[in-house]
Amino acid sequence: MKKAIHILKNIFVWLMVVLAACMMIFTIVSVSTFDRADRDIFGYRAFIVFSDSMSATDFNAGDLILVKEVDPSALQAGDIISYQSTSTENYGEIITHKIRELTTDEEGNPGFITYGTTTGEDDQNVVAYSFVVGKYTARLPGVGKFFQFLKTTPGYIVCIFLPFLLLILMQGVSSIRLFKRYKSEQLAELNADRERQKQEMEEERARLEEERRQSAEMMKELKALQEQLAAKVSAPAEPSEHD
Incomplete structure (x- = not known):
């Protein structure tokens, strides 16, 4: 439905362009000839x-x-x-x-x-x-x-001025819509960049948290190993069978 409306709108715009151009050419030719x-x-x-x-x-x-x-x-x-x-x-x-x-x-x-x-x-x-x-x-x-x-003022207004004015207004409305769509796309792209940056930061934070967790586990294992070594060193030696 929207596509059909868009096609009809384009046809109407081109008809207005042709009509206004024809009126302008006809006026110039008629006045001069x-x-x-x-x-x-x-x-x-x-x-x-x-x-x-x-x-x-x-x-x-x-x-x-x-x-x-x-x-x-x-x-x-x-x-x-x-x-x-x-x-x-x-x-x-x-x-x-x-x-x-x-x-x-x-x-x-x-x-x-x-x-x-x-x-x-x-x-x-x-x-x-x-x-x-x-x-x-x-x-x-x-x-x-x-x-x-x-050649009269009402004729000029109806046949030349109004078609050109309507065409200018339609083009102005179309330009405003295009500008709004451009700004909307820009905003959407900016929001997408922000979401992407936020996701990357969260992933980086998660990676750092994982690295800290792994480091903490390694430190814990290392400490346990040190304690085991210290315990073996401090333990008394067992008597020999020849004593």
Whole structure:
């Protein structure tokens, strides 16, 4: 049971590490590339959709769309393009709409008439080739909302700060447990050394006691022998038969 809990704990820790790392990488990549017409990822640019002007047919507000750079002359009616707006109301913003037809602007430059499929109304200005960012290729539903949330303080706390904090706390608890186990093993080893030294002292004491006992017996035997010799020396000699 303990082994299974330990395995699950390790899996959870690694999941938190991967999640926190992924969130950090995603944040760095998204901040440096999303909604940037001059930045791309493997040839694709990513933009967050902020309106429902194309929700009737293709994507919704809050989606993340991928746009690939193309030669504007290869675009046709029906293609969806992202372009930089030249309207005074939202100049420079990235708009992603469908091409209705090919045309030219006031200066005779080739361009496109675009429109949002939700309203069906044409955009105010002709989109010249030089303002085309790329052709819409795919969408990631809801990812744009997540990125917007991630850029907020609560999003940062929930998606990045808390996972790292939880990971640090778990590692701190694990380190404390390892330290306690190390100290416990040290104490157990110290107690074992003390017990071993005590046993050796008792064995040494017993050996000395045995040696003293043996010495005492030898002294006793030696004394008895001396007494016997002294008795023989002090005894009178027996008379001879010739006397």
